[in-house]
Amino acid sequence: MIVTLRRTRQPLMARSQVQRVLVQAVLAAVLLLLWQWVVVACKVPTYLVPSPGLTFVTLIQDWPLLGHALLFTLEITVLSFLLSIVIGVSLAFVFVQSRLIETAFFPYAVLLQVTPIVAIAPLIIIWVHNTTFALVVCSTLVAVFPIISNTTLGLRSVPSGLLAYFRLQRTSRLQVLLRLRVPTALPFFFAALRIACGLALIGAVVAEFVAGTGGTNTGLAYQILQSGYQLNIPRMFAALALISLTGIALFALMSLLSRLAIGHWHESESDRPG
Secondary structure, eight states, rough: HHHHHHHHHHHHHHHHHHHHHHHHHHHHHHHHHHHHHHHHHTTTTTOOOOOOHHHHHHHHHHHHHHHHHHHHHHHHHHHHHHHHHHHHHHHHHHHHHOOOHHHHHHHHHHHHHHHHHHHHHEEEEESSSSHHHHHHHHHHHHHHHHHHHHHHHHOOOOOOOHHHHHHTTHHHHHHHHHIIIIHHHHHHHHHHHHHHHHHHHHHHHHHHHOOOOOOOSSOOOHHHHHHHHHHHHHHOOOHHHHHHHHHHHHHHHHHHHHHHHHHTOHHHHSSSOO
């Protein structure tokens, strides 16, 4: 009976996912067509708001320049995202070992979150002579807090009954951490990844805005700045579109990873409403 229900639920879930994708695609197409119609009908100048068609043409024509910039921005984003995962998870493991340690050091993690990256990025760029590494540091500071906060919360969200049972079995701290706390924290961790991947991209773009780097190592933020100086608004919109699509792709990738990792046993991924 249970096997039959699972087999019946899988096609329903697949159909529901296809429906959601179709609805999102149709809505995006309608919005783009509406944008195109408004720009053409109202004869909006190109230097104010280019049409989606012109933005797409510019993206194709300037792809050698924008594609290289995208790779540089993506490199900064991925490096900072991975670094934030390592730092965030490590600090969460330390915080969960003692309330005293968490109480003493967690405010400094909050301090990193509430401090504007625009204010400290110039200092980091001065202190770190390698510009690429300085951008990675700035982006990491933006992305690390959700991982620290969510993972710590997840590690502490262990049912008291299970924790008492593990202690009754005289298990070690490491066994409790690996066999009980880590599985409990996985949904919180993957939720943090969906937030942090977007913040890493934002941090990379903002840091490059502040750094104003030029030469061969330039990202999408630099192309937006240069397009603004040159009043090349279609290229600016094309760069903005690439940033948005990159953020959407990262979020979708983290959602897929979450579904593959915990979708077969956790309610938040395995039984979504249609």
